[in-house]
Amino acid sequence: MYTLGDYGNMVSDERRVALYARALRAAVKPGCVVLDIGTGTGVLAMTACRLGARRVFAIEPGDVIELAREIAAQNGLDGRIDFIQGISSSVDLPERADVIVAEIHGILPLFGCSVATWIDARERLLAPGGTTIPARETIFASVVEAPRLHSRLVAPWTGGSLGLDMRSGRRHVVNEIYRAEFDRGQLLTLPAPWASLDYRTIDATDVSSRIVLEASRAGTAHGLGLWFESELADGVRLSNAPGEPPLIFGNAYLPWPEPVEVRAGDLIEVDIAASQLGERYLWRWQSRVRSGASERASFRQSQFDAVVLVPEKLKRQAASHVPRLNEEGEIERMALSQMAEGRALGEIATALEKEFPGRFPRWHDALNWVGDLALRCSD
Numbered sequence: 001m002y003t004l005g006d007y008g009n010m011v012s013d014e015r016r017v018a019l020y021a022r023a024l025r026a027a028v029k030p031g032c033v034v035l036d037i038g039t040g041t042g043v044l045a046m047t048a049c050r051l052g053a054r055r056v057f058a059i060e061p062g063d064v065i066e067l068a069r070e071i072a073a074q075n076g077l078d079g080r081i082d083f084i085q086g087i088s089s090s091v092d093l094p095e096r097a098d099v100i101v102a103e104i105h106g107i108l109p110l111f112g113c114s115v116a117t118w119i120d121a122r123e124r125l126l127a128p129g130g131t132t133i134p135a136r137e138t139i140f141a142s143v144v145e146a147p148r149l150h151s152r153l154v155a156p157w158t159g160g161s162l163g164l165d166m167r168s169g170r171r172h173v174v175n176e177i178y179r180a181e182f183d184r185g186q187l188l189t190l191p192a193p194w195a196s197l198d199y200r201t202i203d204a205t206d207v208s209s210r211i212v213l214e215a216s217r218a219g220t221a222h223g224l225g226l227w228f229e230s231e232l233a234d235g236v237r238l239s240n241a242p243g244e245p246p247l248i249f250g251n252a253y254l255p256w257p258e259p260v261e262v263r264a265g266d267l268i269e270v271d272i273a274a275s276q277l278g279e280r281y282l283w284r285w286q287s288r289v290r291s292g293a294s295e296r297a298s299f300r301q302s303q304f305d306a307v308v309l310v311p312e313k314l315k316r317q318a319a320s321h322v323p324r325l326n327e328e329g330e331i332e333r334m335a336l337s338q339m340a341e342g343r344a345l346g347e348i349a350t351a352l353e354k355e356f357p358g359r360f361p362r363w364h365d366a367l368n369w370v371g372d373l374a375l376r377c378s379d
Contacts, residue, residue, distance in 0.1 A: 007041050007064060013248045016238060020103065020133065021047050023232035027099045027131045028053050035059070035097035035125055037088045037117060038104040042068030042081065048099070049080050056081045057097065059088045089113075089120045096127035107179050107252045109137045109197055109228055110274045110281050115205045122199065132199045134230040140191040140241065143213055143268050144182055144225040150255055153178070171257070175305040177283050180253035182225045184243040188262060189213035191241070194226070194272055208273035215266040223255040224270060224285065254285050260297045262289060331356055335370050339378055345370050 002010075011017065024044065028034060030052040036045040039058035045068070049056050058068065058081050065085045072081050084091055100121055105111040122132065157170035192211045215221075228249075229239040240247045254272070262268070271286040282303050289297040315321060325333060331352060338348045349366035352359075360366035 002040070002062065002064070004064070004067075009248055011041060011043060015245055016103075016247055017043060019232055019236055019238045020044055020101065023133045023236045024048055024051060024099070024101060026233045026236065027133060029098070030054075032098040033057070033095055033127070034099045034101065035088075035093070035121070037100065037102035037121060039068055039083070040064055042072055042083070044101050044103070045081050046072055046075060046077055048101070049077050053099075055095070057084060057093055058082065059084045059086060059091055061085065061087050088117055088125070091125075093125055097125055097130060098127050099131045099133065100126050101133040105137075105228075105249075107177075107249050108139055108226060109230075110139070110195075110207060112281075113276075113279055115197065115202065116276065118199045119203060119205070131233075134232050134238075135200060136196060136198045136231045137228050138193050138197070138231075139195045139226055139228045141194045141211060141213070141224050141226050141270065141272065142191045142242075143188045143215065143221045143262070144186045144223060144253070145188055145219045146180070146182070146186055146222045146225075146253065147220065147259070149178075149180055149253060150222040150259065153255060172306050172308060174255050174257045175301050175303055176255075177303065178253040178255070179250045180225065181246065181250050182227075182242040182253075187225070187242060188215050188217065188219045188221055189268065190216055194270075195274075205276040206274065208271070208275075210269065210271045213268045213270060215262045215264055215268065218261075218263045221256065221260045221262050221268070221289070223253060224272075224287070226252040226254065254283070254301070256287060256297075256299050257301070258297070258299075260289050263291060266291050266296075327356070327359065331359060331369075332373065335373055336377060339374065345374060 024047050028048050028051040031054045033055045034048040034053040034057070036048065036056065036058045039045050039060045041064060042058055045056050045058035060068065065083050069083050072078060102118065102121070104114045104117060126132065153173050154170055157166050157173060192213055194209055194211050195207045225242070227240045227242065229237055229241065231237055240249045240251060242251065267290045269288045269290065273284045274281045284302040286300045287298070288295055316323065334355065335348055335352060338351060345367060348370050349363055352366040352370060353363050360369065
């Protein structure tokens with residue numbers, strides 16, 4: 001979840017906010033209905049309201065929605081925006097929206113359940129012929145020269161610490177995706193579009209594609225840099241490409257296990273795949289560096305290899321495993337059972353304190369615990 005400091009940084013990103021406001025100005029007509037998904041502090045919802053929208057729905061899962069309500073009231077918009085706390089895929093609206101605006105990605109548009117959210121919103125919540133903001137987002141890639149960034153990642157796992165061999169950690173850190181900030185001078189190839197996400201037509205969450213990049217100069221390659229361009233409306237584009245004014249997103253970095261010397265004209269064939277796995281994306285990338293007919297380097301990488309696997313945990317997650325409730329499970333079962341019987345939280349806390357005195361030495365400890373459980377598991 002974002003902190004208020006994070007939301008402050010978003011609001012302070014004036015170029016981003018201004019471009020989204022321009023897109024809303026082009027799309028919002030007097031009397032139309034607007035839906036803002038992931039409204040945060042409500043800035044875009046309030047902008048739509050001021051532009052003449054008849055009705056504005058603002059959906060946000062986090063508690064920051066209460067701050068959004070307060071800010072709306074302070075700006076004379078009390079009662080003009082329907083704030084809904086929850087996930088948009090679990091929300092039904094009384095009428096479909098003519099415009100859906102959502103800025104719900106991280107470093108890249110493929111983040112969390114963002115694409116699945118767009119598909120669901122377009123199918124269930126957008127009126128026929130309605131407008132999405134953004135309309136389309138394109139992800140670009142280039143081979144990058146980033147010696148300091150690469151060294152910062154691998155150096156702790158290359159040498160020794162207190163005379164200890166730490167090399168086992170290296171294979172984990174080079175299989176992760178990182179936030180970075182590149183400038184144009186670090187690009188060893190011309191950028192190439194890797195994926196295009198058209199929110200008006202997209203119907204799958206997984207993305208994979210092959211691109212071939214040509215080294216435009218000699219240098220030392222340390223991996224792949226990725227960024228995106230958002231087409232918010234006709235003539236309104238937002239980009240976090242190297243060389244553009246910085247945005248809160250930064251760029252993405254897919255490191256290579258080892259630096260590779262490249263020469264002008266070398267071809268780098270790259271396969272990148274991003275697959276939805278629960279509530280996150282799993283990234284895989286394979287890179288091959290060729291000089292003429294000679295392959296000089298080849299790497300196959302995956303975020304799966306970044307995970308430190310614990311055999312005991314894997315056994316407990318196997319389909320054949322028969323679990324037994326531990327004390328925490330017994331506590332939760334008892335509390336949920338009493339909730340299902342319609343008992344008040346104070347009454348449940350009294351029962352938990354009596355049954356599990358080691359876990360809840362005071363009634364207030366039990367009440368705080370069962371209160372958190374109620375927030376997760378009840379209306």
